[in-house]
Amino acid sequence: MTTLLPIAIIGTGIAGLSAAQALHAAGHPVQLFDKSRGSGGRMSSKRSDAGALDLGAQYFTARDRRFVDVVQQWQARGWVAEWTPSLYNFNNGQLTASPDEQVRWVGSPRMSAITRAMLGALPVNFSCRITEVFRGEQHWHLQDADGNSHGPFSHVIVATPAPQASPLLSSVPKLAGAAASVPMDPTWAVALAFPTALETRVEGCFVQDSPLDWLARNRSKPGRDTQLDTWVLHATSQWTKQHLDMPKEAVTEHLLGAFAELIGCAVPAPALSLAHRWLYARPASAHQWGVLADSDLGIYACGDWCLSGRVEGAWLSGQEAARRLLEHLQ
Ligand SMILES: Cc1cc2nc3c(=O)[nH]c(=O)nc-3n(C[C@H](O)[C@H](O)[C@H](O)COP(=O)(O)OP(=O)(O)OC[C@H]3O[C@@H](n4cnc5c(N)ncnc54)[C@H](O)[C@@H]3O)c2cc1C
Numbered sequence: 001m002t003t004l005l006p007i008a009i010i011g012t013g014i015a016g017l018s019a020a021q022a023l024h025a026a027g028h029p030v031q032l033f034d035k036s037r038g039s040g041g042r043m044s045s046k047r048s049d050a051g052a053l054d055l056g057a058q059y060f061t062a063r064d065r066r067f068v069d070v071v072q073q074w075q076a077r078g079w080v081a082e083w084t085p086s087l088y089n090f091n092n093g094q095l096t097a098s099p100d101e102q103v104r105w106v107g108s109p110r111m112s113a114i115t116r117a118m119l120g121a122l123p124v125n126f127s128c129r130i131t132e133v134f135r136g137e138q139h140w141h142l143q144d145a146d147g148n149s150h151g152p153f154s155h156v157i158v159a160t161p162a163p164q165a166s167p168l169l170s171s172v173p174k175l176a177g178a179a180a181s182v183p184m185d186p187t188w189a190v191a192l193a194f195p196t197a198l199e200t201r202v203e204g205c206f207v208q209d210s211p212l213d214w215l216a217r218n219r220s221k222p223g224r225d226t227q228l229d230t231w232v233l234h235a236t237s238q239w240t241k242q243h244l245d246m247p248k249e250a251v252t253e254h255l256l257g258a259f260a261e262l263i264g265c266a267v268p269a270p271a272l273s274l275a276h277r278w279l280y281a282r283p284a285s286a287h288q289w290g291v292l293a294d295s296d297l298g299i300y301a302c303g304d305w306c307l308s309g310r311v312e313g314a315w316l317s318g319q320e321a322a323r324r325l326l327e328h329l330q
């Protein structure tokens, strides 16, 4: 019996975990790496005194049949639940109800529950920033920021945002160049917790003509801690770019001000506030690549930036990376 070398997967966001699950299910050992202390990437949730707060992805929709099917399985296992917020739109200074029929999903009891469950018992090195990916005579090796080497691996899947993927793909300049051509826009996120509930029916709001792009009542999502009235505000990419290096306190103050102006009720001082800057929040434009691959060399890149820039696109891209890798092995 031959022992299969593991496949290295850099990134434990939903794209990396989607690929990992598919490869594991096909009988291939995988080894995951992430620079963060936990999984989830842009679908992670921040623990706070007001409970877990979804600072990144707010909810997701499922349009592709394959993703619809997997989300149904996640629902059956209790990893996700439907969120039916009272939706509003803010435009031209007017806050108006904007209900629709779209099904929207969230991780339960927090967004990070999905990737945590997907990771399961798969082997992973957290707090491990990969700085170099190189090929020896036959196999792949990784170098991390602490100077440790990892390997050998039969294949490598890079599942990070495009600007972070590009340097890791430098052994295949064509792939590195393609990743480098995808700019990703930043997003400032602010979470607020109020001791008494704000007197508004708003639970989610799409915003135009404001520094804000979106706001959500975090505690209206299923399974959340409801002791405090928690909110998450997202700034537009444009406002974020203009205020990229603003101190967190000033960002909180500005976005709280914009929130108080549009929400249409009294907004007291929050009991808790925190700000988070997502440097690579969303690809500036969508692509239809699915995956970037050099199958002969055994290196792949996947992530939301290879498709729609949404949770669904990231998951599909991870599936595509695994599919292409398995196809080449046959
Ligand atoms: C503020 C915000 C709001 C959003 N809202 C929505 C929404 O409502 N609906 C929706 O569908 N999508 C939303 N998105 C987009 C969605 O979150 C992403 O499309 C999706 O989570 C991307 O998954 P991914 O696996 O491709 O990348 P990521 O989640 O970014 O995962 C990449 C992982 O790679 C790791 N990594 C990076 N570099 C290295 C390295 N050198 N070594 C080791 N590890 C590394 C990172 O730590 C990270 O864990 C939002 C994103 C943000 C930021």
Ligand SMILES: NC(=O)c1ccc[n+]([C@@H]2O[C@H](COP(=O)([O-])OP(=O)(O)OC[C@H]3O[C@@H](n4cnc5c(N)ncnc54)[C@H](O)[C@@H]3O)[C@@H](O)[C@H]2O)c1
Residues within 6 Å of the ligand: 060, 061, 087, 088, 089, 098, 099, 100, 102, 186, 187, 206, 213, 234, 281, 282, 309, 310
């Ligand atoms: N802030 C970030 O960095 C970031 C990154 C990626 C995605 N996102 C957001 O994630 C969401 C995911 O998109 P999706 O297609 O899965 O969800 P979706 O179908 O709910 O929303 C898509 C877009 O349609 C509009 N829209 C939808 N329903 C509306 C309603 N009831 N009233 C008014 N406008 C409405 C909004 O402009 C929204 O951005 C988008 O809103 C996108 O902007 C944000």
